[in-house]
Amino acid sequence: MGSSGASWKLPDHPKLPKGKQVAVVVLDGWGEANPNEYNCIHTAETPTMDSLKNGAPEKWRLVRAHGTAVGLPSEDDMGNSEVGHNALGAGRIFAQGAKLVDIALASGKIFDGEGFKYIKECFETGTLHLIGLLSDGGVHSRLDQLQLLLKGAGERGAKRIRVHILTDGRDVLDGSSVGFVETVEKDLEALRQKGIDARIASGGGRMYVTMDRYENDWNVVKRGWDAQVLGEAPHKFTNAVDAVKKLREEPKANDQYLPPFVIVDENGKPVGPIVDGDAVVTINFRADRMVMLAKALEYENFDKFDRVRFPKIHYAGMLEYDGELKLPSHYLVSPPEIDRTSGEYLVHNGIRTFACSETVKFGHVTFFWNGNRSGYFNQELEEYVEIPSDSGITFNVKPKMKALEIAEKARDAILSRKFDQVRVNLPNSDMVGHTGDIEATVVACKAADEAVKMILDAIEQVGGIYVVTADHGNAEDMVKRDKSGKPLLKDGQIQILTSHTLQPVPIAIGGPGVAPGVRFRQDLPRGGLANVAATVMNLHGFEAPSDYEPTLIEVVDN
Numbered sequence: 262m263g264s265s266g267a268s269w270k271l272p273d274h275p276k277l278p279k280g281k282q283v284a285v286v287v288l289d290g291w292g293e294a295n296p297n298e299y300n301c302i303h304t305a306e307t308p309t310m311d312s313l314k315n316g317a318p319e320k321w322r323l324v325r326a327h328g329t330a331v332g333l334p335s336e337d338d339m340g341n342s343e344v345g346h347n348a349l350g351a352g353r354i355f356a357q358g359a360k361l362v363d364i365a366l367a368s369g370k371i372f373d374g375e376g377f378k379y380i381k382e383c384f385e386t387g388t389l390h391l392i393g394l395l396s397d398g399g400v401h402s403r404l405d406q407l408q409l410l411l412k413g414a415g416e417r418g419a420k421r422i423r424v425h426i427l428t429d430g431r432d433v434l435d436g437s438s439v440g441f442v443e444t445v446e447k448d449l450e451a452l453r454q455k456g457i458d459a460r461i462a463s464g465g466g467r468m469y470v471t472m473d474r475y476e477n478d479w480n481v482v483k484r485g486w487d488a489q490v491l492g493e494a495p496h497k498f499t500n501a502v503d504a505v506k507k508l509r510e511e512p513k514a515n516d517q518y519l520p521p522f523v524i525v526d527e528n529g530k531p532v533g534p535i536v537d538g539d540a541v542v543t544i545n546f547r548a549d550r551m552v553m554l555a556k557a558l559e560y561e562n563f564d565k566f567d568r569v570r571f572p573k574i575h576y577a578g579m580l581e582y583d584g585e586l587k588l589p590s591h592y593l594v595s596p597p598e599i600d601r602t603s604g605e606y607l608v609h610n611g612i613r614t615f616a617c618s619e620t621v622k623f624g625h626v627t628f629f630w631n632g633n634r635s636g637y638f639n640q641e642l643e644e645y646v647e648i649p650s651d652s653g654i655t656f657n658v659k660p661k662m663k664a665l666e667i668a669e670k671a672r673d674a675i676l677s678r679k680f681d682q683v684r685v686n687l688p689n690s691d692m693v694g695h696t697g698d699i700e701a702t703v704v705a706c707k708a709a710d711e712a713v714k715m716i717l718d719a720i721e722q723v724g725g726i727y728v729v730t731a732d733h734g735n736a737e738d739m740v741k742r743d744k745s746g747k748p749l750l751k752d753g754q755i756q757i758l759t760s761h762t763l764q765p766v767p768i769a770i771g772g773p774g775v776a777p778g779v780r781f782r783q784d785l786p787r788g789g790l791a792n793v794a795a796t797v798m799n800l801h802g803f804e805a806p807s808d809y810e811p812t813l814i815e816v817v818d819n
């Protein structure tokens with residue numbers, strides 16, 4: 262029985278057969294935009310994806326992948342992997358972390374919750390530490406939420422506050438970190454005026470310090486730990502604005518990869534290591550890049566790196582980050598209850614599933630796909646394969662990443678005929694797009710296209726079906742634009758856009774197993790990623806649950 266009380270048994274589709282193998286391919290960060298020199302997908306040779314596009318409108322269309330279509334607060338919110346894969350897998354639109362935190366802060370309920378009460382127990386004698394991504398990107402965290410949390414904690418008795426910042430440059434323009442740090446410094450000054458000892462204590466760039474994911478490189482988390490908890494870092498400054506400005510002067514320095522630093526007092530002593538009796542909040546609402554730190558902060562038994570000290574603290578996440586691990590055990594806002602995902606339904610209906618990506622996106626097609634739940638629903642029917650990603654490099658150095666290896670695994674899984682669904686994420690256009698290296702991103706897009714071809718060829722051989730789509734845009738637009746769409750100049754220069762976009766993404770269906778008469782319906786012009794789950798269920802021969810977003814396809818008699 263599903264948690265709603267509904268049966269897990271899916272009705273047979275009245276027209277579509279069962280038993281076809283379905284490949285579900287998610288191109289990460291592959292949106293649709295006007296062709297021009299900043300559209301790396303357009304520039305790249307992508308014959309496979311181009312040929313799919315020729316199937317429009319019956320076998321190719323666009324779907325929305327940002328804003329309210331994926332449960333984000335507003336249409337100005339770009340898409341991202343978490344909300345994108347949640348929608349793809351769950352078939353419904355859930356108000357996402359960003360929005361839930363907004364609501365809890367607006368009503369003040371966040372301060373009445375169990376999580377806040379728990380950290381508040383330390384306010385009298387301990388320090389409140391806030392650790393997280395400092396930007397207004399809205400993908401992992403948001404500046405205004407941090408500001409409200411700081412203010413609220415001050416009003417509710419926090420006497421000593423330390424902020425441990427992670428600079429962004431990935432969801433926002435590179436170089437924007439300085440302005441964000443200045444803003445927080447002003448807020449902290451206002452708190453100090455009220456007698457609260459509030460300061461920035463440490464910092465570092467998100468990709469080099471703390472925000473690794475899926476255990477690709479624990480050194481990243483260790484660097485953060487050393488600075489945040491131990492108060493140790495190679496760079497010491499007395500002021501965070503100076504720190505960020507100075508560290509950015511290094512050749513090749515950028516916000517994403519700033520080295521760790523600590524803020525010290527006039528005697529050279531770190532101003533805010535984390536010690537027994539302190540409270541810690543990780544302010545990111547998004548899960549993937551907080552899970553590793555959450556484990557380090559929370560687990561008594563931990564062997565991923567030498568923590569040196571394991572302070573007895575009251576730790577809460579902004580959200581619960583992993584529903585299966587119940588991690589962390591305390592949190593300020595309850596996460597969306599993403600239940601009855603398509604993956605869970607399909608295993609209950611006997612669908613054997615293979616899912617694969619490389620480490621940096623592995624959790625996207627498993628954890629995010631399954632509603633932020635780690636592990637299998639049914640190990641007998643599912644196999645999840647992770648191909649180790651390169652670590653310690655920026656992906657413009659190796660833009661092909663593991664696309665070929667992922668495609669080979671998918672091909673072999675398809676040809677083995679052991680699985681009904683073979684699902685992959687191809688990371689290239691996203692991960693290389695985030696580096697802002699246009700030439701490398703073109704190479705990345707070509708590699709992803711070749712991987713798609715390999716998977717489609719295998720589907721052709723077994724008489725199967727493919728669904729090729731993406732989770733949000735990135736590589737299709739690499740320049741910051743004004744409202745009219747013209748590149749926005751700063752000091753006469755274009756500004757490279759490292760972030761995701763607001764663009765829609767393609768979805769294509771095809772393969773010899775698609776029944777005659779199947780085509781995209783024309784009455785869902787505003788269809789989005791959440792409509793994909795029902796579509797895939799149909800292609801497996803099932804009707805989707807009635808509360809799922811409607812399927813994108815129809816079957817016409819011909």
Ligand SMILES: O=C(O)[C@@H](CO)OP(=O)(O)O
Pocket residue numbers: 289290340341342343400401431432550691
């Ligand atoms: O790298 C990440 O964490 C985000 C951008 O902040 O990208 P994606 O949503 O594609 O994982």
Ligand SMILES: [Mn+2]
Pocket residue numbers: 289290341342343345691732733
């Ligand atoms: Mn993504």
Ligand SMILES: [Mn+2]
Pocket residue numbers: 290342691692695735761
């Ligand atoms: Mn991305």
